[in-house]
Amino acid sequence: MPLLPGAEPFRHDGGEVGVLVCHGFTGSPQSVRPWAEYLAERGLTVSLPLLPGHGTRWQDMQVTGWQDWYAEVDRALWSLRERCSQIFLCGLSMGGALALRLAAKHQEAVSGVVVVNPANRVHGLGARALPVLRHLVPSTKGIASDIAKEGVEEVGYHRVPLHAAYSFRRFLQLVDRELPQVTQPLLLLHSTQDHVVPPADSARILARVSSRDLTERLLERSYHVATLDHDAATIFEESYAFIGRLTRQESAPRG
Known part of the structure; x- marks a missing residue:
């Protein structure tokens, strides 16, 4: 199947500091590409993969699951490790959950993590019914383009495939334990008004991680896809400053 316009993966070979950027559930690289390009323009090596089943049509996602999506970002991380001395992880929504699991699994290989409106659970009245419902109904209404900024659209599916949603739910349960x-x-960074992932998800993540260096930022003018919204510049600038601070600490002489 041909890719949707803007759904292409992105790669930039820059310096010794690498960044892996992960997009969200039923979305595409388009939703976080401005973020990836901002970091690339400042000399970082950046990898933004297209997750399997995404970027074409929702039916293609029905035959994929969390193992496929996680394997893709895991491969991208290993590729960055071959050429970079430090690696940072960035993710939006499910991309945030993917980044958090990579951080949990790869420990010393990851220098820091930036997540925007990260998902911690699947919400909605039908979430608990997914094990049965996915066999009866192939899809439900999509979640793309939750954006406050007028005239901005996210390249994503208009339907949510329920087999994939069930797998996503299981993945989030796994990530929560880890x-x-x-x-x-x-x-x-999380939006105060988000129609896809409520602030409670961010609060739970902040309460459960073991990070000592922990920063929370509120995005008051954006909805879920904040990387395309009014607060996009804040996300880009804060993440670059975060990476810069940690790379300076790593390279500072000790003694």
Whole structure:
């Protein structure tokens, strides 16, 4: 299937500091590409993969699951490790959950994590019914383009495939159990008004990670896809400053 316009993966070879950027559930690289390009323009090596089943049509996502999505970002991380001395993880929504699991699993290979409106659970009245409902109904209304800024659209699916939603729910349960294994510096930015992932998800993540260097920032003018919204510049600038602070600490002489 041909890719949707803007759904192409992005890669930039820059300096010794690498950044892996992860997009969200039913979305595409388009939703976080401005973030990736901002970091690339400042000399960082950046990898933004397209998750399997995404960026084409929602039916293609029905035959994928969390193992496929996680394997893709895991491969991208290993690729960055081959050429970079330090690696940071960035993610939006499910991309945030993927980044947190990578941090939990790869520990010393990851220098820091930045997440925007990270998901911690699947919400909605039908969430608990997914094990049965996914066999009866193939899809439900999409969640793309929750954006306050007028005239801005997210390239994502207009339908949510329920087999994939069930797998996503199981993945979030797994990530929640592994959050105490996240020890790296963490910058978490979340919208005060989000129609997809409520602030309670961010609060739970902040309470369960073991990071000592922990920063929370509120995004008061944006909805869920904040990386395309009014607060996008704040996200980009804060994440770059966060990475810069930690790379300076790493390179500072000791003694």
